[in-house]
Amino acid sequence: MSADAIIEAKSVTKTFGGPAEPVVALDHVSAAILRNEFFTLLGPSGCGKTTLLRLIAGFEMPDSGEIRLDGEEIGHLPPNKRPVNTVFQSYALFPHMTVRENIGFGLLMQGRAQTEIREIVDRMLELVRMVEMAERKTDQISGGQQQRVALARALAPQPKVLLLDEPLSALDYKLRKEMQIELKRLQHETGITFVFVTHDQEEALTMSDRIAVMSNGKINQIGSPREIYTHPVNRFVADFIGETNFIEAQLEKGVARLAGGARVAIETGHADGAVTLAVRPEHVRIATQGAQGAIPATVADSVYFGTDSHVYLALDDGTEVVARLGTDASGHSGPEAGDKVFVDFAPGSVQVLEA
Amino acid sequence: MAERGFSVSRLPGFSTVAVMVFVALYLPIAMLVVFSFNSGTSVAIWEGVSLRWYVSAWANEQVKEATFRSLIIASAASIVATTVATMAALGTTRRKAFKGQTLIYVMINQPLMVPEIVTAVALLIFFATIKVATGYQGLGYLIAAHSAFCIPFAYLPIRARLEGMDYTLETAAADLYATPWQTFRRVTLPLLMPGVIAGMMLSFVTSLDDVVITLFVKSAGQDTLPTYMLAQIRRSVTSEVNAISTVLLGLTVVMLTVFFLLTRKKD
Amino acid sequence: MSEVQKQADRKNARNAWALSAPALLVLTVAAVGPLLIILIYSFLLPGKYGNVEWGFSFDAWRGILVSKDIFDGTYKLADAHLTIFWRSVKLSLLTTVFTFVVGFPTAWFIATRPPRWRAALLFLITIPFWTNLLIRTFAINQIIRNEGLFNTAMIQLGLIDQPIVIIYTDFAVFLGMTYVYLPLMVLPLFAAIDRFDMRLLEAGYDLYASRMQVLRRIIVPIVKPGIIAGSILVFIPSLGAYVTPRILGGGRNMMIGNFIELQFGAGRNWPLGAALSMTLLIIVMVALLVYVRFANRDGGHG
Known part of the structure; x- marks a missing residue:
């Protein structure tokens, strides 16, 4: 076991549904979450990310496998015996209590002294900037404020790990951006490990120290946002994180040859055979004159997006490739439909995926 | 009234019928209330405003006794019914399907399905046997019978409230170190309370209104207000009954208003 | 299914039964058991002075349909019993039909008002529903009796010389049952109409349907579950009615409920009363089963 891990999942399996139609939510999942990191479980709905979170919280029991917290097996402890707290997607604020009572609930249940509870709640109210709202009922505050109360409530007992189940999904775009920054700030200030569940890849990339990309009950890849973006291990990860062009190619002696015959430089160390190349649209370069190694292509369409524009290209062999070009001050975006152009890829930008 | 444009939901004659129905529903009750204040003995000829029937009902020992008995039975029955119905609702709601679920539902709703007269006869036979065997003649029989038929009336609003309750609230409580019992006492029960009170009020009203089962189960001299009234109506001495009816009516309206305020969904 | 889940399921069922047990106990003792x-x-x-004598016999069940002549021992149809059964069924059906005829427009009217009006009107329907049945029947009694409001008014207006005898007739029972059970028809009808998508009407009119055609071909088929529910809710208590026929029908115009009571009182034939009760129960159960089948089949519209 790694010395720095606060949570370790070892070969955890969880199945739902009856014997007739079992649904495997988690399939022998193993992962280590490090102390004080902002760890994100990312994946489409039904990938098992929420199930893993609920297993850590204790709302579900694993069928097999172990979940360790600080080296101690907790897989079969009820949630009220685990030093782990959750921020729920729906916030789950108690409607019959005030903001203050909500935040103090966990401390009260732990049997802390009234004065201590008061002190901690005051500090929490300040931390999430909700001091003026302390005596309000939870249905008298806005969605963003409810979010802050939910955070404060989960942080108040000083859990070893804070679990966040898509907490920003109910907020509108602007508020969501604000809360992303707020969450990072809280994580830094409290030094608590955050385990964050989301299906929003942009959210995951901007907030996380490390990300686990999940699909079909399995973890595909764990790594920093940069690693996952630039070196996706498979087609699923490359496709789910950002936009990607997939190009079929043959590897011959360390060089990739496209169907049309063009050669593309790649990293060394891949075995010969059929592969898929992944290239981000922003790494596709367009030139009007053919430089050495450039691939001839035709512009099929060009769509203006404000900060940039997407150029849809057809290579000679018919392969479709999207390029993303920055727009200049005049809003002019370069090539237009029907233009004959040449395409090449930024050095080091082409990833080789197992086909 | 001229038709203003074409309204798709308008059907010819429907509004007229509806207005007539509302008038027909309330006119007899209104007349009953009005004539409870009549100073004469007729229920058709108005002779002036008076509270004489209220005064005479109030002075009537039998009415007092019956009222007192009705209130005791209704209070006891609604407390028993609400308690067991709350437990049953907690047991049967928000759960994975389990063996015997349908049987429990059928049992609980049985008083709503079986004609009252059939239950009344069944209880008459059953309790008569017990009365002979034990010699006990008290109010226990009426309280037991009323408790039983009040159960579905208590169960339904409590169950509805539970079903509308967000299960994550209890999950959140458990996450915040509350034991199952603390979760129930601090989160589930307070949130369930409006449903429990609503259920208790409906049981109370239902018990207070019962005629048929009470008539068959009661021992001699155990008249409740409704059975007393039924006997009076037969003898045609009725103006006092108008006064009692008006009071009961007022009580029902108050209870229902509270019930509606409690169960109203917040928009 | 995993062992963890099986254990959880067993615990789930055990808790459900344990929590329901007190309610089931009360119901077993004072409702289902008896x-x-x-x-x-x-x-x-039958015992001589009421109650029963222990001895197995089909007499009570046979007695529902046929009676034995005390002199020559021959059997003939029990006309009196059949009359009472027929009156009960006839009055209950009439009540059901008539409450539908006036209840449907009422429910439609309520459902098509603006929301605030709708809540208020619904409340107005609910008050009589929860008001003591005895009081409501009594209110009707006061209106229609010979010296009641209706006859007094008619005589004073000079429209009639003699009171029209309404009370203690089948018509009085029908009128009373319609009055007391009307809310039971309106409430489920309202629930069904409330869910009805009014845009379907626009589609109907758009496709050249007349108002009557829209009513017959679009509205009625879609709100049918509500119609069936309302009919069952009115028919069942009508069939077992006791208070209303007793107050408005007098001693002669009995319905099954009063006839059952008679067996336990002056009739002193408890087995016959028991057999009649079972018969009533069976009819009600059959009606409920028919309802469940209809409701399941048409549930898709809900």
Whole structure:
């Protein structure tokens, strides 16, 4: 076991549904979450990310496998015996209590002294900037404020790990951006490990120290946002994180040859055979004159997006490739439909995926 | 009234019928209330405003006794019914399907399905046997019978409230170190309370209104207000009954208003 | 299914039963259990002064349909019983039909008002529903009796010389039952109409349907579950009615409910009363089963 891990999942399996139609939510999942990191479980709905979170919280029991917290097996402890707290997607604020009572609930249940509870709640109210709202009922505050109360409530007992189940999904775009920054700030200030569940890849990339990309009950890849973006291990990860062009190619002696015959430089160390190349649209370069190694292509369409524009290209062999070009001050975006152009890829930008 | 444009939901004659129905529903009750204040003995000829029937009902020992008995039975029955119905609702709601679920539902709703007269006869036979065997003649029989038929009336609003309750609230409580019992006492029960009170009020009203089962189960001299009234109506001495009816009516309206305020969904 | 889940399921069922147990106990003692006793009593012999004598017999069940001549021992149809059954069924059906005829427009009217009006009107329908049945029947009694409001008014207006005898007739019972059970028809009808998508009407009119055609071909088929629910809710208590026929029908115009009571009182034939009760129960159960089948089949519209 790694010395720095606060949570370790070892070969955890969880199945739902009856014997007739079992649904495997988690399939022998193993992962280590490090102390004080902002760890994100990312994946489409039904990938098992929420199930893993609920297993850590204790709302579900694993069928097999172990979940360790600080080296101690907790897989079969009820949630009220685990030093782990959750921020729920729906916030789950108690409607019959005030903001203050909500935040103090966990401390009260732990049997802390009234004065201590008061002190901690005051500090929490300040931390999430909700001091003026302390005596309000939870249905008298806005969605963003409810979010802050939910955070404060989960942080108040000083859990070893804070679990966040898509907490920003109910907020509108602007508020969501604000809360992303707020969450990072809280994580830094409290030094608590955050385990964050989301299906929003942009959210995951901007907030996380490390990300686990999940699909079909399995973890595909764990790594920093940069690693996952630039070196996706498979087609699923490359496709789910950002936009990607997939190009079929043959590897011959360390060089990739496209169907049309063009050669593309790649990293060394891949075995010969059929592969898929992944290239981000922003790494596709367009030139009007053919430089050495450039691939001839035709512009099929060009769509203006404000900060940039997407150029849809057809290579000679018919392969479709999207390029993303920055727009200049005049809003002019370069090539237009029907233009004959040449395409090449930024050095080091082409990833080789197992086909 | 001229038709203003074409309204798709308008059907010819429907509004007229509806207005007539509302008038027909309330006119007899209104007349009953009005004539409870009549100073004469007729229920058709108005002779002036008076509270004489209220005064005479109030002075009537039998009415007092019956009222007192009705209130005791209704209070006891609604407390028993609400308690067991709350437990049953907690047991049967928000759960994975389990063996015997349908049987429990059928049992609980049985008083709503079986004609009252059939239950009344069944209880008459059953309790008569017990009365002979034990010699006990008290109010226990009426309280037991009323408790039983009040159960579905208590169960339904409590169950509805539970079903509308967000299960994550209890999950959140458990996450915040509350034991199952603390979760129930601090989160589930307070949130369930409006449903429990609503259920208790409906049981109370239902018990207070019962005629048929009470008539068959009661021992001699155990008249409740409704059975007393039924006997009076037969003898045609009725103006006092108008006064009692008006009071009961007022009580029902108050209870229902509270019930509606409690169960109203917040928009 | 995993072992963890199986254990959880067993615990789930155990908790459900344990929590329901007190309610089931009360119901078994004071509602469901005694029904079994009636079943047993219906196969016993009547005692001389009420109650029963222990001895197995089909007499009570046979007695529902036929009566034995005390002199020559021949059997003939029990006309009196059949009359009472027929009156009960006839009055209950009439009540059901008539409450529908006036209840449907009422429910439609309520459902098509603006929301605030709708809540208020619904409340107005609910008050009589929860008001003591005895009081409501009594209110009707005061209006229609010979010296009641209706006849007094008619005589004073000079429209009639003699009071029109309404009370203690079948018509009085029908009128009373319609009055007391109307909310039971309106409420489920309202629930069904409330869910009805009014845009379907626009589609209907758009496709050249007239108002009557829209009513017959679009509205009625879609709100049918509500119609069936309302009909069952009115028919069942009508069939078992006791208070209303007693107050408005007098001694002669009995319905099954009053006839059952008679067997336990002056009639002193408890087994016959028990058999009649079982018969009533069976009819009601059949009606409920028919309803469940209809409701399941048409549930898709809900």
